[in-house]
Amino acid sequence: MSKENKNIDKLDDFSKLVKQKLENHQLPVSDDIWAGIEQKLNTPKPAKRRIVPWYWISGGIAAAIALLLLIYPIQNTSDTTHTMASKTEVSTIEEPKSMADAKEPASNSADADFSTNPKSTPTVQKNAAGLFPQKTKTRNLYTDAHLNTVDSRTVVRKEEIAELDDNSAPKMDDWKPKATVDTQNNTDRTSEQLTDNQGTNRKTEKIDRLPDLNDYPEIPNHPKRTRKKRPILLATTFGSSGTVTDGGIKQQDFAPMMSSTPPRQLVSKKVTESYSGILTPDDYSNAEHQLPLSVGVTVEKPLTERVSLESGLVYTYLKSMYRNPGSVDKNGTLQLHYLGVPLNVRVKAIKQPNWNLYTTAGTMVEKGLRSHYTQEVDSRSVVNNKVVKSSIEGVQWSVGCGVGFDYKLNKDLSLFLEPKLTYYLENNQPMSARTEQPLNIGVNGGLRIEL
Amino acid sequence: MDNEQRLIAGCKRGESWAQKEVYEKYSPAMLALCVRYVSDYESAKDVLQEGFIKLFTKIEQYEGRGSFGGWIRKIFVNTALEELANNKMLNPYVSMERLPDYPDDIDLYQIEQVSANDLLECIKELPSRSRVIFNMYAIEGYTHAEIAQKLGIKENSSRAQFSRARKFLQESVLKLMKK
Numbered sequence: 001m002s003k004e005n006k007n008i009d010k011l012d013d014f015s016k017l018v019k020q021k022l023e024n025h026q027l028p029v030s031d032d033i034w035a036g037i038e039q040k041l042n043t044p045k046p047a048k049r050r051i052v053p054w055y056w057i058s059g060g061i062a063a064a065i066a067l068l069l070l071i072y073p074i075q076n077t078s079d080t081t082h083t084m085a086s087k088t089e090v091s092t093i094e095e096p097k098s099m100a101d102a103k104e105p106a107s108n109s110a111d112a113d114f115s116t117n118p119k120s121t122p123t124v125q126k127n128a129a130g131l132f133p134q135k136t137k138t139r140n141l142y143t144d145a146h147l148n149t150v151d152s153r154t155v156v157r158k159e160e161i162a163e164l165d166d167n168s169a170p171k172m173d174d175w176k177p178k179a180t181v182d183t184q185n186n187t188d189r190t191s192e193q194l195t196d197n198q199g200t201n202r203k204t205e206k207i208d209r210l211p212d213l214n215d216y217p218e219i220p221n222h223p224k225r226t227r228k229k230r231p232i233l234l235a236t237t238f239g240s241s242g243t244v245t246d247g248g249i250k251q252q253d254f255a256p257m258m259s260s261t262p263p264r265q266l267v268s269k270k271v272t273e274s275y276s277g278i279l280t281p282d283d284y285s286n287a288e289h290q291l292p293l294s295v296g297v298t299v300e301k302p303l304t305e306r307v308s309l310e311s312g313l314v315y316t317y318l319k320s321m322y323r324n325p326g327s328v329d330k331n332g333t334l335q336l337h338y339l340g341v342p343l344n345v346r347v348k349a350i351k352q353p354n355w356n357l358y359t360t361a362g363t364m365v366e367k368g369l370r371s372h373y374t375q376e377v378d379s380r381s382v383v384n385n386k387v388v389k390s391s392i393e394g395v396q397w398s399v400g401c402g403v404g405f406d407y408k409l410n411k412d413l414s415l416f417l418e419p420k421l422t423y424y425l426e427n428n429q430p431m432s433a434r435t436e437q438p439l440n441i442g443v444n445g446g447l448r449i450e451l
Numbered sequence: 452m453d454n455e456q457r458l459i460a461g462c463k464r465g466e467s468w469a470q471k472e473v474y475e476k477y478s479p480a481m482l483a484l485c486v487r488y489v490s491d492y493e494s495a496k497d498v499l500q501e502g503f504i505k506l507f508t509k510i511e512q513y514e515g516r517g518s519f520g521g522w523i524r525k526i527f528v529n530t531a532l533e534e535l536a537n538n539k540m541l542n543p544y545v546s547m548e549r550l551p552d553y554p555d556d557i558d559l560y561q562i563e564q565v566s567a568n569d570l571l572e573c574i575k576e577l578p579s580r581s582r583v584i585f586n587m588y589a590i591e592g593y594t595h596a597e598i599a600q601k602l603g604i605k606e607n608s609s610r611a612q613f614s615r616a617r618k619f620l621q622e623s624v625l626k627l628m629k630k
Contacts, residue, residue: 007588007589007592007593007594011589012617013559014559014562014617014620014621015585015589015617016589017559017562017563018570018574018589018590018620019589019590021565021567021570022483022487022567022570022571022574022590023590024480025480025483025567025568025571026479026480026482026483027479027482027483027486028479028482029478029479029482029499030496033478033496033499033500033503034471034474034478036500037470037474037500037503037504037507038467038470040500040504041467041470041504041507041508323465325464325465325466325467326466326467327468329464329466
């Protein structure tokens with residue numbers, strides 16, 4: 001010990017003598033002490049309270065930003081395409097001749113309904129076909145116009161119409177008869193709704209206004225909310241999860257797990273049977289599972305003001321290390337790559353201008369993309385290495401729920417954090433943190449952009 | 452690579468054969484150390500067990516600076532101090548104030564005839580705190596400043612208690628020799 005001589009010069013003779021006699025004094029040790037030490041060393045560590053380190057969160061945010069930067073050009077391209085498509089659609093629907101033709105069958109019947117009358121549709125297609133290649137779109141938009149379904153395209157169309165050249169404007173007068181027919185459809189509804197108010201004059205006024213394209217979206221008497229834009233949200237996520245009882249990396253003995261889980265596999269049974277010397281989980285005494293890491297891109301489609309549906313693609317990386325120390329030292333590493341499709345329902349619990357608190361619940365199915373397993377058997381004299389790259393059979397299902405918080409950074413961009421609880425079903429997948437501890441708690445974070 | 456380096460490397464890899472060898476090599480001395488600090492043999496066995504578990508789980512922290520034996524000794528001293536603190540055995544009110552002053556004059560030749568086990572029995576009779584201070588200063592080589600920091604006392608208090616402990620021990624030895 002480095003301190004041994006520090007006080008030696010200061011010590012009195014008596015103390016020196018005591019030191020001399022007792023410093024290296026030994027007492028016989030009973031055997032049971034080693035047995036106790038050995039047992040404690042082989043006992044798995046007690047569960048620790050899970051703490052999500054800040055570097056995970058900051059790493060998640062950084063990864064999300066990186067992903068966002070990667071996908072942003074694609075998103076812009078998509079937007080451009082969408083705009084062009086809208087223009088085409090608009091120009092098609094704006095063609096007065098076709099629309100005039102289209103309205104004729106309807107004018108024969110005041111009850112004509114383009115959305116449900118199959119006879120009317122071919123007429124539209126036929127007339128539009130000769131003029132525009134986007135005949136289907138013509139029909140769809142025409143139908144949309146009469147149905148007045150909730151669709152953001154309606155808004156786009158309105159904007160696009162405003163951009164049309166002057167030639168198209170006079171032709172819009174041709175809308176009148178169609179609009180009249182159309183209104184007749186709506187008139188029934190309108191009159192029903194206005195009867196209480198005795199609004200006959202208003203009904204007429206409404207019909208007169210129909211040809212005005214600026215009012216076009218207002219033809220139906222649907223409530224105002226039907227025209228409200230609900231943007232689709234695109235999110236880049238980064239997440240990680242661990243077991244409920246353990247903060248992350250786990251070290252476990254195999255023996256206690258054997259009874260509660262089905263036979264586990266490191267590589268597919270086919271590979272194990274075809275090639276000799278591939279170790280199985282039973283050949284190892286210890287397993288250490290690293291925190292699963294996930295990155296993904298999801299799209300959220302609002303259904304109502306508070307409820308939305310979310311789906312997308314999520315990539316997950318799992319890594320486990322296996323050991324069996326001894327005279328023959330065995331080490332193995334298994335890396336698994338999964339791609340999953342989540343489907344979640346999200347309900348906003350608290351909605352504020354700058355932030356939202358929401359709950360989420362759903363399921364995810366994941367397909368294993370690749371398994372990469374390496375093993376090393378060190379028998380002191382010979383070291384044997386094996387590498388197995390194989391596919392992963394079957395899929396992994398999971399269900400989960402959680403709460404989330406998102407904070408609006410600007411008009412289109414928000415930052416979110418979602419602690420979640422996930423349960424992985426037994427789907428006979430290669431051994432990983434999920435198969436050993438199906439109930440995981442994790443956190444997702446990322447950026448959400450309004451499209 | 453000498454045998455100790457081989458053992459350390461084996462322990463760092465978690466190999467049980469290396470752990471067992473380290474245990475067999477150091478446990479008798481460490482048990483004697485534990486008895487010196489906690490005085491009770493059964494408690495000393497617990498400290499010994501706890502100390503070895505710490506040793507094997509924290510062996511990655513041993514960087515090779517200083518002797519391995521010294522590093523191990525430090526682990527056991529700290530474990531013994533934790534045990535005493537947990538059992539409130541380092542209570543400052545159990546002090547040497549009660550002890551009478553004994554003369555310094557003592558025949559060293561006579562003391563040399565006393566066995567280590569007898570000396571150990573005398574040390575065990577010291578109050579916990581003064582026993583710890585005596586052990587740390589006289590045998591393990593800690594300075595009073597280090598002792599004061601570890602025990603949360605003043606340096607002068609450490610000095611005073613060491614002095615009194617020594618005198619008490621001398622008297623105990625003298626009594627023992629008279630028997």
